Amino acid sequence: MALTVFTPTQPIGRDRRGLDALTQVAILGVLWSSYAAVRQVTGDTREVAIDNAARLLDVEAALGLDIEAIAQSAVTWQNVFVAANAYYLAHFPLTFAIVVTTFWRHRNTIYPVLRDALIGSTAVALLLHLLIPMAPPRMLPGFIDAGARFGPDPYAVAGSESANQFAALPSLHVAWAVLAGYAVWRLSDNRFIRSGAAAHPVITAIVVVITGHHFVVDVAIGAALAVCFVVFVPGRLPSRGPVGLDSTSG
Numbered sequence: 001m002a003l004t005v006f007t008p009t010q011p012i013g014r015d016r017r018g019l020d021a022l023t024q025v026a027i028l029g030v031l032w033s034s035y036a037a038v039r040q041v042t043g044d045t046r047e048v049a050i051d052n053a054a055r056l057l058d059v060e061a062a063l064g065l066d067i068e069a070i071a072q073s074a075v076t077w078q079n080v081f082v083a084a085n086a087y088y089l090a091h092f093p094l095t096f097a098i099v100v101t102t103f104w105r106h107r108n109t110i111y112p113v114l115r116d117a118l119i120g121s122t123a124v125a126l127l128l129h130l131l132i133p134m135a136p137p138r139m140l141p142g143f144i145d146a147g148a149r150f151g152p153d154p155y156a157v158a159g160s161e162s163a164n165q166f167a168a169l170p171s172l173h174v175a176w177a178v179l180a181g182y183a184v185w186r187l188s189d190n191r192f193i194r195s196g197a198a199a200h201p202v203i204t205a206i207v208v209v210i211t212g213h214h215f216v217v218d219v220a221i222g223a224a225l226a227v228c229f230v231v232f233v234p235g236r237l238p239s240r241g242p243v244g245l246d247s248t249s250g
Contacts, residue, residue: 052135134169170222
């Protein structure tokens with residue numbers, strides 16, 4: 001009679017996933033701590049940041065890209081601003097949910113690409129925030145602070161005290177939206193979901209402009225950062241087709 005030996009592979013797999021999860025939390029925690037540290041360093045740079053914003057607006061005007069005030073004036077329905085503010089606020093929990101889902105179900109395929117691109121683009125953005133403090137358009141004359149005027153105000157919610165309001169260049173909102181959309185696009189073969197994934201960064205770009213949080217140049221550089229890190233991240237996945245479940249997804 002053959003002897004069957006029980007090997008507890010499933011519990012070990014779950015233990016490993018738990019350890020992996022803690023490691024990823026630690027990595028992202030360091031990233032958030034770095035963001036908070038930059039916030040502390042740039043907290044007293046209001047005059048410099050506003051001066052930089054005025055100069056950027058001049059550059060945009062010379063290039064014919066100064067459409068932010070025009071975009072805001074084109075919105076004639078207050079509820080559009082309210083919806084845009086809500087979308088702006090939903091950005092962080094939505095990105096977090098996508099990161100967690102990607103890790104839990106595809107941690108050996110698409111997740112490393114997403115994580116490394118998030119870390120890389122955020123690190124470069126934080127360096128630029130430190131070197132070039134940039135006020136958002138809403139702090140300049142002639143622009144609307146849609147959050148403060150129409151609500152919900154992202155700087156009036158719990159935890160907003162850690163936000164760096166002089167970090168407009170580049171837009172991390174747009175960079176993360178591009179990466180989140182890319183991840184969802186790769187993970188799904190559903191046409192409706194993929195359409196939403198493709199629309200998310202576009203909607204985010206529109207939202208951050210009409211709410212007065214970013215200039216067009218901020219948006220362009222944020223998107224370019226995300227694309228560069230997806231393209232050049234080591235071991236990136238083939239560019240076509242959805243990614244199947246990992247064997248370790250459990």
